[in-house]
Amino acid sequence: MELTKKLSDAFNAQIQAEMWSSNLYLSMAVHFMDQGLDGCAHWMKKQAAEELEHAHKLIDYAVQRGGKVQVSAIDAVPTEWASPLAVFEHVYKHEKHVSELIDKLMDLAVAEGDKATQDFLWWFVREQVEEEDSAKKIVDKFNIFGVHGLVCIDKELGKR
Numbered sequence: 642m643e644l645t646k647k648l649s650d651a652f653n654a655q656i657q658a659e660m661w662s663s664n665l666y667l668s669m670a671v672h673f674m675d676q677g678l679d680g681c682a683h684w685m686k687k688q689a690a691e692e693l694e695h696a697h698k699l700i701d702y703a704v705q706r707g708g709k710v711q712v713s714a715i716d717a718v719p720t721e722w723a724s725p726l727a728v729f730e731h732v733y734k735h736e737k738h739v740s741e742l743i744d745k746l747m748d749l750a751v752a753e754g755d756k757a758t759q760d761f762l763w764w765f766v767r768e769q770v771e772e773e774d775s776a777k778k779i780v781d782k783f784n785i786f787g788v789h790g791l792v793c794i795d796k797e798l799g800k801r
């Protein structure tokens with residue numbers, strides 16, 4: 642059974658979303674590099690690379706299932722944030738948004754009766770639990786330690 646047209650289109654949208662996420666985190670990495678926060682920049686570069694892996698995972702699966710994959714232009718991403726905390730709050734908010742996108746993709750796979758795709762997407766459902774959790778923990782650290790803890794947090798994020 643090949644991917645239905647609806648699922649193929651939805652995969653293309655998710656591939657775009659993952660690539661946009663990768664660019665968002667790369668932009669955040671550059672923002673941190675400009676500020677000399679090398680640990681935060683390192684964390685963001687790793688995050689950007691992970692998002693690209695997510696896009697490739699979706700591409701490989703969609704092609705394997707006979708989907709019509711399209712690599713399209715990616716919209717511009719933000720480049721400015723008010724503070725390091727604001728950056729990580731943005732990460733947390735964005736990951737919650739991505740979780741909703743994955744849930745909708747799963748709902749569509751259920752509606753289309755595509756069990757193989759449901760099985761494939763469970764990996765992404767589990768991954769989003771981790772993604773939200775790691776972003777929230779960093780936001781919590783900033784809220785507990787404040788700007789005075791920035792040096793320690795930067796050092797810790799550099800170990801990712």
Ligand code: FEO
Nearest residue numbers: 659692695739772
């Ligand atoms: Fe690919 Fe961070 O979700």
